[in-house]
Amino acid sequence: MLCEHSSRAPKEAYLPNSPWWRVRISSEMYEGVDNLKSLYDRAGKTFSSVGSGAPKNPRTGDSRATGQDNSSDVRSRRGGSTAALLDSAGHRESPLMEVEEEGRRSPQNRGDPCVPESFFNRVTQGLRDDLEHERDRRLQMGDTVLKHRAEFAFAQLETERSLTSLREELRVARGIVDRSRDEIAALQTLVDAHHREHKALCEMLERKGVLHRKKQRTDGTA
DSSP states (O other): OHHHHHHSOOOOEEOTTSOTTOEEOOHHHHHHHHHHHHHHHHHTOOOOOSSOSOOOOTTOOOHHHHOOOOHHHHHHHHHHHHHHHHHHHHHHHHHHHHHHHHHHHOGGGSSOTTSOHHHHHHHHHHHHHHHHHHHHHHHHHHHHHHHHHHHHHHHHHHHHHHHHHHHHHHHHHHHHHHHHHHHHHHHHHHHHHHHHHHHHHHHHHHHTTSSOOOOOOTTSOO
8 A cells, every 4th residue: 555655664775976865765665656646646636746856955065076075964964865755755645645535535526526526416407407308398299299190180080071072062063964964955855846846837837828928029128
């Protein structure tokens, strides 16, 4: 576990003939720092490594360049560097435990811990409301479709009845027209027969001298 690595005393070794700040950190410290950085990355927080590079201390100098023996200063500064590294590791243990505790408290917000839980509740409630509204709208549309289908079926039935009645009336009218034509033909035949009988009667009366035919004048008048 990371907490176990961070609570251990790190094993430090100093390179010979090197300045005091060049400390070789053990593999456990590197592993702890990497684990801490990965936890910060997953929590969406910024992780900045401490102790990387040389501290800017104007009083520190290279003994080889000045020609002076600073062994006592080097020893004291080495002790200060070790204490600073231990203090930094101790301070980093607290944010790590806070991140782990936060992850245990709200596992659903590990991707984005800045988003409150109420936001997800509001979004979920909004989606549920939209779903219920959509269901109600679909039910209303289904009822409207059924109503329109019933009205269309009723209108179609009325149209079929009207067409049937019109067809019957048309059939009756055609029968009347046919009968009228037959009657007209019979009347025409009767008129022709009467005309022939009248002509024959007139000719017979003329022959018997009962009826005199009017002669036409030369000027065309009767």
